[in-house]
Amino acid sequence: MKFGWNFVTGINTYLSSWKTNEDPAPGDYAYFMDTTGYPQIFMTKNKVERIRIGPWNGLRFSGTTNAIEDPTYKLMLVMNENEVNYREETIDRSVISRFTLSQSGLAQRWTWVDRTQEWVIYLNVPADNCDNYKLCGAYGTCNIAKSPSCECLDKFSQRSRKLGQSRLVEWMHPKDKLELSRRCIFEVFWNQVARCKTYPAQREPDTRRMQSRMLKELLCTAYTQLDLGKSSGCLLWFEDLIDIRDLSQEGQEIYIRMAASEIGRYRGSNEEHSELPSFSYSAILKATNYFSDDNKLGEGGFGPVYKGGLEDGQEIAVKRLSSTSTQGIDEFKNEVIFIAKLQHRNLVRLLGCCIQGEENMLIYEYMPHKSLDVILFALPYYKWYCSGTSVPSSRFRLRIIHRDLKASNILLDSDMNPKISDFGTARSFGGNETSAKTRRVVGTYGYMSPEYAVDGLFSVKSDVFSFGVLVLEIVSGKRNRGFSDSDYHLNLLGHAWTLYKEERTLELVDASLGVLPPANQPGFFLEREVTAQSSTTTTTSTNELTITMPEGR
Structure with a gap:
C-alpha cells in the first residue's frame, strides 16, 4: 500500500x-x-x-x-x-x-x-476511544486503561466540563500564564504523544541544545525528538497541545513549557513533610527497564518492588504503589514522613520519591541479600535487629510503633546487616501518650499481639510482641504462621510456652545452631546508653534487648 x-x-x-x-x-x-x-x-x-x-x-x-x-x-x-x-x-x-x-x-x-x-x-x-481526535481537549491526556479515560496533564487544572458527557472540550490550561518566556522552563512528560496539526521540523542534534534554544529564542509550547532512529532533530508545537495520549511503555518524552513558579509550587506540595529528593518518572522507567519482570524483587501490601540502576551506577529498589494494593496514598505519605525523619543505620535508607499522575513510588537503597525470611535464620541477627527496633521506640521524642515487624520487613545489606523497612502502617505518640485504639487493624497475623488483633489496641508493647515472635522463629528455625506441633496442634508461641512449662525449653532450639554457650554465659549482650532523661539507673536495663519497662500485659 x-x-x-x-x-x-x-x-x-x-x-x-x-x-x-x-x-x-x-x-x-x-x-x-x-x-x-x-x-x-x-x-x-x-x-x-x-x-x-x-x-x-x-x-x-x-x-x-x-x-x-x-x-x-x-x-x-x-x-x-x-x-x-x-x-x-x-x-x-x-x-x-x-x-x-x-x-x-x-x-x-x-x-x-x-x-x-x-x-x-x-x-x-x-x-480504541482514545484515537478519537481532540477527545480530551487542550492539555488533556487520554489513557484507555483508566476510567474516566481523560485527565489533566500534571500541573494543569480543569477549566470546564460538559456534565454528563465523556467528551471534554478545551478544559485544561496551565495554572500560570506563559507569556513571559524568560520565566518558563520545560518539564518532561514521559510516555506521552501529542498530535498537533502544524509544527515545523527543526534540525537540532541534541535535545538539551534544543531546550536552550527554545527558552531563549522561540515561544513554542512544546518540543520532542524528531527521529528516534537517528536521535536527531526536534518537532515543535506553537499552539495549545491537543489530542495527547498516554501510551504507557510505548511513548516518548515530550517537553512542555511550564511557568517556573508553578513547577516550584507543585514540587513544594509534594515535599511539604519531607526534604526528599524527587526522581523523574523517566529516570525510574529507565532504571527499572520499564518495570521489567526480570527486575521485580517481590510484592507486598504496598505493591511491587523493582531493582533498578541509576545512571551514576547506584543500585536502587523502587517500591511502586499498586492500584490493587491493600495500602494507599495515606500509607505512602506515612512512609515518607516517618522513614525520612528516622534516618538511622539500622533502618533502610529512603533516597527519594517519584510522584507523577497516578504513579506514586518510593526509592530506597538496594539491599542485595533481600530479606531475612528468605535465608536461614542465624543467631548473630539478634542484637542488630534489636538495635534497630530500639530506634523507633526509645531514641526519639515521639514514640513510634511500626505495627508490622516481621522477617520479610528486615532487609540485609551487602555486609548482611539487617535493616528495618516498610513504615507505611507506623504510628507515633507524643507527650504522655502510650497507647491507642484503631478500627482498622493492619499488619500480619502471626506477628500481631492478641489485644491488637482482636480489639485494635496497640502500643510500644505491640512491637515488642512482634519482636518476640521473630526471636522464637530465629531460635527454632520455624515460622509461626503455618506451624502446628504434632501433640497439641499449637502454633509456635503455644508450643514454646508448653515446652517452657515442661522445662523442655532447649527442645525448641534449632539443631542447626550447633552447641550453645554454657548456661551462665549470655549468648548475646550489648550495653545500652543511659539517657539524660533517666532519673535513676536502677530502672534502666543494661541489655539492649530490653527496650521497655516491665509491664503486665
Missing part, C-alpha cells in the same frame, strides 16, 4: 470509503497524508478531522499503540522535494494483504491466511 502527495504531478493518492456497499463513489470518510507542517496521517468525515495518527518519529507514527517492530510489514515514510508518501510492504512476498476504509469510518488491514482460507484483521484504526 502507498498513498501521499506527488509534488511533480500534483496528484494526491488517498483512501476513501464507498458511498454505499454497491456504489464505489467517494463516501464520507477519507484517510490521507496531510503535508501542512510536518507530514502526518488524518482520517476525516466530510472534511472534519476525526482521527489523527501523529507525526512520523523515524520508526513509526507516534500515535500508534504498537512500539514493537512489525515482523510482517516494512513501514516507511518517504519525504523529499518531489514527494511525501507512506508505504507498507510485506516482508514475505507470499503474504497477501489489503487495506480498507469502511462506510462507518473504520480503517482495517487484512491478511489472507492460506491455511484457513479466510481474511484476518491485522490492524484497526481507531484502535
